[in-house]
Amino acid sequence: MDNETTAPVTVLGLGLMGTALARAFLAAGHPTTVWNRTAAKASALVAEGARLAPTIGDALAAGGTTIVCLTDYPAVRDLLDDAALEGATLVNLTSGDSGQARETAAWAEKRGARYLDGAIMAIPSSIGTDEAVILLSGPLPDFDLGALGTVSHLGEDPGLASLYDVAGLTMMWSVLNAWLQGTAMLKTAGVDAATYAPFAQQIAAGVAGWLPGYAEQVDKGSFPAEVSALETDVRAMAHMVEESEALGVNAELPKLIKAMADRAIAAGHGGEQYPVLIREFERP
Numbered sequence: 001m002d003n004e005t006t007a008p009v010t011v012l013g014l015g016l017m018g019t020a021l022a023r024a025f026l027a028a029g030h031p032t033t034v035w036n037r038t039a040a041k042a043s044a045l046v047a048e049g050a051r052l053a054p055t056i057g058d059a060l061a062a063g064g065t066t067i068v069c070l071t072d073y074p075a076v077r078d079l080l081d082d083a084a085l086e087g088a089t090l091v092n093l094t095s096g097d098s099g100q101a102r103e104t105a106a107w108a109e110k111r112g113a114r115y116l117d118g119a120i121m122a123i124p125s126s127i128g129t130d131e132a133v134i135l136l137s138g139p140l141p142d143f144d145l146g147a148l149g150t151v152s153h154l155g156e157d158p159g160l161a162s163l164y165d166v167a168g169l170t171m172m173w174s175v176l177n178a179w180l181q182g183t184a185m186l187k188t189a190g191v192d193a194a195t196y197a198p199f200a201q202q203i204a205a206g207v208a209g210w211l212p213g214y215a216e217q218v219d220k221g222s223f224p225a226e227v228s229a230l231e232t233d234v235r236a237m238a239h240m241v242e243e244s245e246a247l248g249v250n251a252e253l254p255k256l257i258k259a260m261a262d263r264a265i266a267a268g269h270g271g272e273q274y275p276v277l278i279r280e281f282e283r284p
């Protein structure tokens with residue numbers, strides 16, 4: 001791997017994220033070439049020492065690794081469809097799903113490029129700090145992206161980074177929705193969001209602590225009720241639904257949670273522990 005921070009890098013796409021990526025490379029000392037469909041967006045980076053490639057061909061020929069960070073995968077294909085990719089090393093950090101990642105990997109490799117797919121689990125302002133998590137998948141990178149944040153290579157399957165990204169987003173929005181449900185309920189009693197938030201944080205941290213043990217049960221396929229059986233849990237879920245309806249707040253999320261548990265109980269898993277619900281999540 002080229003660990004030299006003097007290794008040249010090219011960034012295609014200077015939106016909010018692409019600009020943050022290019023800025024982090026510059027700050028780490030990488031000779032950085034940039035290109036953007038709207039060239040004017042490059043002016044600040046050029047003032048900071050980046051070189052603006054006049055064409056996409058020139059950007060790709062600049063040498064080193066080419067980082068792609070556009071709106072979506074169709075934009076990536078649209079941009080690079082006519083480009084000379086033979087011998088290029090592409091790291092696509094555009095958000096997408098695993099199907100798009102695998103398809104684009106096959107398309108790029110057919111064009112003679114070395115293709116890594118990636119996902120950025122961070123916001124632009126955190127790029128360049130350890131908090132920024134960069135996930136990669138595909139062939140082992142031969143270029144150190146450490147200037148961007150904390151980089152993890154997940155494996156050879158180019159779809160893995162996007163799959164982790166989508167799984168992580170599912171986790172993020174599920175936790176936020178659960179918090180908003182509780183906030184809506186408590187607001188009916190005059191409890192404001194700021195008052196409830198620390199309690200919600202404690203609950204989220206507590207549940208997070210359960211994951212390793214629950215993961216072991218899922219991997220073993222055995223769900224002994226060491227803490228609580230699903231049929232006990234579902235009674236508390238009924239309270240969630242009844243409370244939401246009585247308070248006149250939205251009850252869709254509580255009803256979904258209870259409906260999945262009811263299905264698992266109907267399938268005979270009432271005496272097992274909560275992770276047995278993986279069976280409900282594994283089927284469409």
Ligand code: FVH
Nearest residue numbers: 013014015016017018037038070071075094095122123124
């Ligand atoms: N911003 C964020 O917080 C999130 C964090 C997690 C990861 N996402 C993903 O990163 C990709 C880029 O996001 P972005 O925030 O930089 O997006 P924009 O600011 O909208 O910039 C989009 C750039 O894409 C260029 N572009 C779009 N279509 C084309 C095309 N057909 N050909 C060439 N370039 C294209 C656009 O160019 P321009 O409009 O400036 O000319 C921008 O450079 C994204 O996947 C996020 O989901 C960010």
